[in-house]
Amino acid sequence: MAEHSKRFPINHIIGFVLSIVLTLLAAWAALGSDLPVKWIVAGIMTLAVIQAGIQLFMFMHMTERESGGGHVPWNMMFHGFVLAAIIVAGSLFTMSFGFTHDHDDGGSHQQEEQQEEHSGH
Amino acid sequence: MKLDEFFVTGEPLVYGGMVSIVLVTSAVIFLLTYFKRWGWLWREWLTTVDHKKIGIMYILSALAMLFRGGMDALMMRIQLAFPNMNFLNAQHYDEIFTTHGTIMIIFMAMPFLIGLMNIIVPLQIGARDFAFPFVNALSFWSFFFGAMLFNISFVIGGSPDAGWTSYTPLSGAAMSPGPGQNFYLMGLQLSGIGTLATGINLMVTILKMRAPGMKLFKMPIFTWSTLVTCFIIIFAFPILTVALALLTIDRIFGSQFFTVTGEGMPMMWANLFWMWGHPEVYIVILPAFGIFSEVIATFARKRLFGYHAMVWSMILIAGLSFLVWVHHFFTMGAGAFVNSVFSVSTMLIAVPTGVKIFNWLATLYKSKIEFTTPMMWSLAFIPSFVLGGVTGVMLGMAAADYQFHNSYFLIAHFHYVLIAGTVFACFAGLEYWYPKMFGHKLNERIGKLAFWFFVIGFHVTFFPQYFVGLDGMPRRVFYIIPEWMPLNVISTVGAFGMGVGFAIFVFNIYYSYRNSEREKTGDSWDGRTLEWATPTPVPFYNFATVPHADKYDAFLDMKEKGETTFEEEKLEPIHMPSNTGQPIIMMAIAAFASFALIFEWITLAVIGLVGVLIMMGIRSFDYDEGYHVEVDEIKRIEREARGL
Numbered sequence: 001m002a003e004h005s006k007r008f009p010i011n012h013i014i015g016f017v018l019s020i021v022l023t024l025l026a027a028w029a030a031l032g033s034d035l036p037v038k039w040i041v042a043g044i045m046t047l048a049v050i051q052a053g054i055q056l057f058m059f060m061h062m063t064e065r066e067s068g069g070g071h072v073p074w075n076m077m078f079h080g081f082v083l084a085a086i087i088v089a090g091s092l093f094t095m096s097f098g099f100t101h102d103h104d105d106g107g108s109h110q111q112e113e114q115q116e117e118h119s120g121h
Numbered sequence: 122m123k124l125d126e127f128f129v130t131g132e133p134l135v136y137g138g139m140v141s142i143v144l145v146t147s148a149v150i151f152l153l154t155y156f157k158r159w160g161w162l163w164r165e166w167l168t169t170v171d172h173k174k175i176g177i178m179y180i181l182s183a184l185a186m187l188f189r190g191g192m193d194a195l196m197m198r199i200q201l202a203f204p205n206m207n208f209l210n211a212q213h214y215d216e217i218f219t220t221h222g223t224i225m226i227i228f229m230a231m232p233f234l235i236g237l238m239n240i241i242v243p244l245q246i247g248a249r250d251f252a253f254p255f256v257n258a259l260s261f262w263s264f265f266f267g268a269m270l271f272n273i274s275f276v277i278g279g280s281p282d283a284g285w286t287s288y289t290p291l292s293g294a295a296m297s298p299g300p301g302q303n304f305y306l307m308g309l310q311l312s313g314i315g316t317l318a319t320g321i322n323l324m325v326t327i328l329k330m331r332a333p334g335m336k337l338f339k340m341p342i343f344t345w346s347t348l349v350t351c352f353i354i355i356f357a358f359p360i361l362t363v364a365l366a367l368l369t370i371d372r373i374f375g376s377q378f379f380t381v382t383g384e385g386m387p388m389m390w391a392n393l394f395w396m397w398g399h400p401e402v403y404i405v406i407l408p409a410f411g412i413f414s415e416v417i418a419t420f421a422r423k424r425l426f427g428y429h430a431m432v433w434s435m436i437l438i439a440g441l442s443f444l445v446w447v448h449h450f451f452t453m454g455a456g457a458f459v460n461s462v463f464s465v466s467t468m469l470i471a472v473p474t475g476v477k478i479f480n481w482l483a484t485l486y487k488s489k490i491e492f493t494t495p496m497m498w499s500l501a502f503i504p505s506f507v508l509g510g511v512t513g514v515m516l517g518m519a520a521a522d523y524q525f526h527n528s529y530f531l532i533a534h535f536h537y538v539l540i541a542g543t544v545f546a547c548f549a550g551l552e553y554w555y556p557k558m559f560g561h562k563l564n565e566r567i568g569k570l571a572f573w574f575f576v577i578g579f580h581v582t583f584f585p586q587y588f589v590g591l592d593g594m595p596r597r598v599f600y601i602i603p604e605w606m607p608l609n610v611i612s613t614v615g616a617f618g619m620g621v622g623f624a625i626f627v628f629n630i631y632y633s634y635r636n637s638e639r640e641k642t643g644d645s646w647d648g649r650t651l652e653w654a655t656p657t658p659v660p661f662y663n664f665a666t667v668p669h670a671d672k673y674d675a676f677l678d679m680k681e682k683g684e685t686t687f688e689e690e691k692l693e694p695i696h697m698p699s700n701t702g703q704p705i706i707m708m709a710i711a712a713f714a715s716f717a718l719i720f721e722w723i724t725l726a727v728i729g730l731v732g733v734l735i736m737m738g739i740r741s742f743d744y745d746e747g748y749h750v751e752v753d754e755i756k757r758i759e760r761e762a763r764g765l
């Protein structure tokens with residue numbers, strides 16, 4: 001522990017500076033640039049992937065050897081991806097399926113009922 | 122802003138609250154000054170990184186919050202007892218049910234359980250502290266200041282009033298202007314940081330710091346429940362963090378995530394909220410299961426039946442808990458297919474839960490039960506919780522839920538699971554581990570009196586609510602019609618019974634402090650797990666020598682072999698972390714920043730945030746490596762504690 005924490009953490013500093021630069025770049029792309037929207041979206045996505053890579057490999061111990069109960073960082077990454085998939089797919093599923101049905105037949109009546117339901121919250 | 126906008130005015134009950142806050146605060150300050158205890162408070166408690174002391178502070182705060190939330194509950198019950206009551210007006214009633222729900226879940230149930238985990242888990246796995254003791258202190262103070270921030274809202278600025286679920290659009294800027302709802306957002310955000318940090322901290326502790334020989338499937342069941350809970354915390358809390366942040370940005374900076382006007386989606390809040398919210402209810406029930414398992418095994422004097430099935434069912438519950446959230450808004454109007462999918466997944470959860478119930482029963486089967494107070498809570502838990510679970514399955518049937526939803530039937534359901542599950546477990550756990558924490562037991566006779574008042578009061582309060590719900594009484598109304606009166610009167614009587622039970626419980630703490638016999642050994646109940654291997658009171662380093670734990674119920678094994686945690690020839694200096702004032706200072710500054718943001722004083726908030734960053738900088742260059750306890754000192758402490 002002792003000698004480990006006293007060494008100058010050059011890797012961390014580089015990663016830190018890089019991640020700040022990437023964030024500023026993304027903010028500039030969204031607020032300051034006049035690129036077409038598609039380019040901005042694609043650009044920010046790319047920056048996000050690079051950003052995630054920096055975090056994972058420079059800070060999050062992804063390169064460490066496995067120990068004890070398997071490779072914990074990879075394990076948590078895996079579950080993180082599963083959860084992200086649940087959130088995204090689940091939200092799409094629940095928030096966009098089946099509503100058309102209500103609009104077709106006497107939709108207005110049903111809508112009113114729902115309104116009443118929710119005013120109770 | 123004028124002073125009368127800053128303070129809440131015009132409510133006699135609120136004035137009463139203000140007066141009592143001032144009185145209690147002055148009394149505390151006076152006593153501390155009179156007995157010259159400020160230095161002691163700072164050195165021993167406010168700056169401590171000892172997991173046992175932090176756990177005690179968690180539990181004390183949780184008891185205070187139980188009192189506050191209980192007062193809210195009694196006020197609601199008075200208002201609902203008779204038709205045409207004018208005890209609370211509509212606005213005040215809304216505020217009270219909101220603070221009641223939020224406080225009970227976020228600031229009572231979770232901290233109480235986290236407090237018990239704090240104290241017990243390191244002891245159960247043979248560790249000397251958490252993996253990150255500094256972070257543990259930080260977590261506590263973030264919870265504490267978050268809770269204070271939320272609680273102060275009723276005298277300063279006005280309480281939130283959109284329910285503990287805080288549904289948009291009602292909780293948005295247009296329909297709930299003013300600081301009230303911001304108190305909810307920032308209070309939860311601040312304490313949520315601490316919860317997440319605790320989740321990570323405990324998980325690392327359990328994965329990395331177990332005694333040699335203790336394989337995962339040899340761990341005590343309470344530790345297992347904690348590990349699974351940490352997993353849920355780590356994956357569920359970020360969802361809450363993001364949802365709260367989005368709503369904060371909506372309210373304070375004018376974005377439109379949850380408003381119809383800006384093409385946002387109000388129901389997206391409900392969606393995100395319950396993606397966290399359902400796992401959250403399992404965060405507060407799984408540790409409870411763990412506590413009951415320990416207590417039942419100890420006082421049935423038997424090995425826990427079906428240990429592996431118990432563990433796997435918890436893991437299954439944890440996984441499923443992320444797949445059922447839509448059952449909280451079946452009536453949103455998603456199609457039959459969506460609702461059916463979540464209906465099925467909801468009912469599936471009942472299966473592993475049922476497995477656990479049968480395992481407890483099998484543990485009890487043909488055992489010689491010792492009727493101590495913690496055991497009584499556990500025995501009362503089983504049938505009561507089954508009632509809650511069965512009605513949960515009823516609610517899980519989407520078509521039927523169109524009838525039950527947001528009626529008192531739902532209220533009865535979740536109080537049956539939360540009180541008979543979590544609250545009973547908190548009481549059972551506190552009484553069970555009390556001698557380990559304070560060196561003496563709670564008085565059994567008074568404890569049983571409290572038990573009977575509370576349990577009978579609980580059923581009298583909530584059982585009628587199933588029926589008044591079926592009679593059509595909706596939740597969150599402040600007037601009842603005459604037809605609902607008889608059952609509501611019964612409910613109110615029961616609520617006061619629970620209040621009396623709680624009062625007796627608290628009195629018992631005082632009574633036992635004065636009168637109980639002091640513990641002589643560390644093994645108060647003839648225990649099975651490692652926490653009972655330490656002497657009482659537990660030395661600050663927990664284990665003089667860390668035992669080898671290669672059997673399940675490791676302490677039973679040690680007792681058979683005549684081993685202790687004080688093997689003189691194996692003593693080595695122990696490395697311990699130093700106390701530090703940084704956590705409390707950092708979180709106090711964060712609370713200041715949050716308070717400023719609540720009132721939308723942006724400059725002050727930014728200043729506070731910079732303060733937090735500076736504190737983080739200071740921490741980064743803090744090279745304090747802790748200190749060593751020398752062998753001679755360990756010998757002295759252990760000999761004294763063990764009366765050698």
Ligand code: HEM
Nearest residue numbers: 402406448449471510513514516517525526527535538539
């Ligand atoms: C057998 C297991 C369970 C099932 C099938 C189940 C099912 C449900 C369903 C379907 C609802 C929504 C009803 C509605 O809004 O109309 C609900 C609400 C609720 N449940 Fe459960 N539940 C179970 C166990 C639990 C446990 C163990 C807890 C907590 C310890 C819990 C706490 C809650 C809470 C707090 C609510 C109400 C939230 C609100 O609207 O304010 N449930 N439950």
Ligand SMILES: [Cu+2]
Nearest residue numbers: 399446448449
């Ligand atoms: Cu749920």
